[in-house]
Amino acid sequence: MADSETKNCRGLRWALIGSVTLNLLVAGVIVGGFVAHDRHPPRPVVGDVSLGAFTEALSPEDRDALRRAAQKRGGDFRDMRRAARADMTALIGALQADPWNRAEVEKILARHKARTIERVDIGETLIFDRLEEMSPEERHAFAERLLQGAQRFDKRVEHDDDRPAKP
Incomplete structure (x- = not known):
């Protein structure tokens, strides 16, 4: 027991x-x-606002302000991402079809182009709004950083132009 x-x-x-x-x-x-x-x-709805050459010239505060403004439009970006995923699936299917349908691929690429233009337009609106909120000193500092970025780009292009072409 x-x-x-x-x-x-x-x-x-x-x-x-x-x-x-x-x-x-x-x-x-x-x-x-x-x-x-x-x-x-x-992660926020809008990870980062990319405005090409403007992005690096913006101060961290300006980037944060643009990110917040873009997040207020979060639904626009979310809908665009969903449409882009759907179009990518459709594009892959159209390209894999035999014979492939050129007209269908053109429609899909036209929707992609329209979405890209819409995103650029939204970015342009956001940057104009931000520029209007800047003081003259902030705008001058932004212009100076933009100039420095353009000069760095020009030097890089000149350096690449001096290189011999690859065979």
Whole structure:
């Protein structure tokens, strides 16, 4: 009888150890989730506003302001991404068709072009709005950074032009 009580105690002990371990794992996952969320919050709807040559010339504050303005239009960008994914699927299907349908591919590429133009138009509106909010000093500093970026680009192009052509 003492032998069966010892086995029951051992079984109960292992069940208790397993329960505590499982509870600690669950607590660790929950605490880890909170810590990770604070360190790495969810991605915003608009990750970064890219305006070509303007992007590097903008101050960090201007980029943040543009990002916030773009996030207010988040639905526009989300809808464009969904449409782009759907069109990519359609384009792949149209290209894999045998014989392929040129008219269908042209329609898909025309929708892609229209979306690209719409994104450029939104970016243009955002940059104009931001420029209007800048003080004259901020605009001059932006223009100076834009000039420096253009000069770096020109030097890089000149350097690339001096290289011999690859065979």
